[in-house]
Amino acid sequence: MNVTLQVWRQKNATAKGQMVKYEVKNISPDTSFLEMLDIVNQELIARDEDPIAFDHDCREGICGMCSLMINGMAHGPEHATTTCQLHMRSFKDGDTIYVEPWRARSFPVLKDLIVDRGAFDRIIAAGGYISVSTGSAPEANVIPVPKENSDLAMDAAACIACGACVAACPNASAMLFTAAKVSHLALLPQGQPERHKRVIDMVRQMDDEGFGHCTNIGECSIACPKEISMDFISMLNRELIKATATNKE
Amino acid sequence: MATDTQQRPATTEVGGRRSMGFESTLDAQIPPGPLQDKWDTHRFKMKLVNPANKRKYTVIMVGSGLGGASAAASLAELGYKVKCFCYQDSPRRAHSIAAQGGINAAKNYRNDGDSIFRLFYDTIKGGDFRAREANVYRLAQVSVNIIDQCVAQGVPFAREYGGQLDNRSFGGAQVSRTFYARGQTGQQLLLGAYQQLERQIGLGNVEMDTRTEMLDLVVVNGRAKGIITRDMVTGKIEAHAGDAVVLATGGYGNVFHLSTNAKGSNTTAIWRAHRKGAFFGNPCYTQIHPTCIPVSGEHQSKLTLMSESLRNDGRVWVPKRPGDTRPPHEIPEAERDYYLERKYPSFGNLAPRDISSRSAKEACDAGLGVGPGGLGVYLDFADAIQRLGVAKIRERYGNLFDMYQRITAENPYEVPMRIYPAVHYTMGGLWVDYNLMSTIPGLFVIGEANFSDHGANRLGASALMQGLADGYFVLPNTIGDYLAQVKPGDYNLAGDEFRQVQEDVSERTNRLMSIKGKRSVDSFHRELGRIMWDECGMARNEQGLKRALEQIPELRAEFWENVRVTGEATNINQELEKAGRVADFLELGELMCLDALHRTESCGGHFREESQTEEGEALRDDDHFAYVAAWEFRGLNQQPVLHREPLSFENVQLAQRSYK
């Protein structure tokens, strides 16, 4: 199949970027989207041009490194699919495909399609953990965890921190990301001691990073390749109310 | 050749045990005493760093996967200053994240006869008697602590209705000792370790440098004292100093170009350390995983693994008749060959990975393969779905089935999956002693990057266990013993050694940029991968390996004359990153072939066609090869020197592996 690409090219963090057009010929529908970009890059290299820079690593939908707004959709048109798992069979012969980086104040572009998502790590560092030093853990089966809770915690913990939620949100809010971690840990008995402090610290960091406010639009959850549910945002809000009410700070 | 790799040493009887007729030139520092007590005794004997002094020591941790993240967090908790590095944009993206199936631990929660000794025994046997007993026993011992630690961190392992932890069985074991978190065990374990790491970063005890690649090691007066890195955003080449350096940089399976590793997985850190004096252990031991999605065409950029937990419920088969092109559901039972069940009745579809992989290759070589190019076998869930229902299968494997469908556009609930073996794991790596220290004092190596624990073949669910054992429980103890013997801060970042290596790295980077040849980095990588897969893959022979040993140096020479690296060195430059990695793979590949050539026996993942039983099973040669091959670098295009660490088995009986 043949497609036309319009790709955001930007030399570095301070340069001005622009959309550049590339014609892509004879691509097998079984090619993944990133393999299609690989092929384009091989052609650019052959012409001695700078290839398109994009983030990727595992190419199996789990590391969260790949990104891309494809035709205005985070990770492209397929439901619950990261860009690296997207295949050209999802497009039609002759399509024009627009490829852009995540756009959010807190995710500055570094080059072409690569952005800086360091803010996510800082939100975790602010409280997204259970403080337990190595060696101090009790026997694993001492604290039973109801299967429903553990399954629900796993649903939340499935987040890959790719940033699609932020990119899809008109407010560029990081609420779904933060809520997933808050909920994962709040649902487990091990997470109880730091429950209140955790949500307060993480939300504060999220705000400090310049992410927008959540107005419950729900684009985040639709874009999420791991189908993290909006329910976790409600859970975060409940946690935050309880925590603020009991917090003596 | 500098030593007698071609000559076979004589065998002698020592104390009723078979042993090699040569002296070991390597001291593995295995503590004396009974197997069960070694680790305890050793911990007692090790020197301790005074708690108040710990903050004066800086440890450089390269890598943030299960090994690196768990070690960095644990060392910081102890009070050491840690500088941690990864090449991704976040430590949470290390390739450990991709592990699906599970992690072993000898908890015996099933009451099915598991024990520390059984896990130890299974690992030694699974590794085809090519691993060090003392290390493996320690691994089995600390396995139980790992589960405790992870649960306390909030890792959402699968649970039963009573709220207790669930287990499943995994290839190569007859007990259920594998803990799992849906099909995302590696992700959840890594996030557990990552969260502990972030906690220490938040507390100011760890300095984390992301998008930073280690390009060389700095050795001062024979001790590892620092590294040279490239900032992958600005291109800046920088030096970092510390009292010890730990490499936790993962496996080197990408030497084959196509593998289940991440695109960025590389050998650069360990290869550069090898060039600086760290011996490379068993480089040829590679694991080819039986359950991967087959290659779909030339464009293929990586291979995707389907967790072998699938083999618990899926049945592997091929048509009995070569060239049978009927769709699978039209092939009647009587015309299917469930070859694993037939050949290995007691283990069946759960036979170890090397055996399963080779059987698939044999079936395909015999023209029985299915799918494009005949490079695939069926993994069929029809029986399991009938027995357990779709819902149960979805609960167990839902995400794997979805992933398969996304990639192949086929629905595995309705048609059998097609699978084919792919390069997955490297048992080889830098040689380390019992303390996980390499032959360069002060350089420690943990996780997949070292050669330890798995011998010639790794059992499923044991790499996660080893990475976390190394990082949480072994290294934090053993590194203290080393640090207690060195003066803190005994290095000079402005000194000659650092400056020299930094210049070397800049010079190499500039050289790569200035060749301006005609061929892309990828084209070299692809060609190297093809040589390695053909000649040093699932089956190896003398002729092929010798061929590869001629081809690889030629390819390497062409690379340095004709590679094209576009862009600039002072900006994000993914071509430059790849070029540096491929340059190192081009050296490593040669060593792997050399190692595979010298080891004329078959063992585990290393199958030499010349050494097989009448039934076509791997045939070991314990008299001549019960040793670890540790290679010393002597300069490019020079023969490396082979050192042997003899393996003695005091607690298990050496036996020809049988999974019949």
Ligand SMILES: Cc1cc2nc3c(=O)[nH]c(=O)nc-3n(C[C@H](O)[C@H](O)[C@H](O)COP(=O)(O)OP(=O)(O)OC[C@H]3O[C@@H](n4cnc5c(N)ncnc54)[C@H](O)[C@@H]3O)c2cc1C
């Ligand atoms: C698809 C897949 C599935 C698997 N499933 C299982 C399973 O179910 N059970 C099991 O036990 N094992 C499994 N394994 C094996 C296991 O996941 C790995 O062996 C293990 O996670 C490796 O951990 P590590 O910490 O050694 O390395 P990694 O997790 O690979 O981490 C390497 C780290 O080093 C960094 N790094 C690398 N090179 C450099 C450099 N030059 N400079 C700076 N940083 C660098 C990376 O950024 C990264 O942080 C699987 C492996 C794969 C590929």
Ligand code: FES
């Ligand atoms: S590259 Fe890892 S999720 Fe896409």
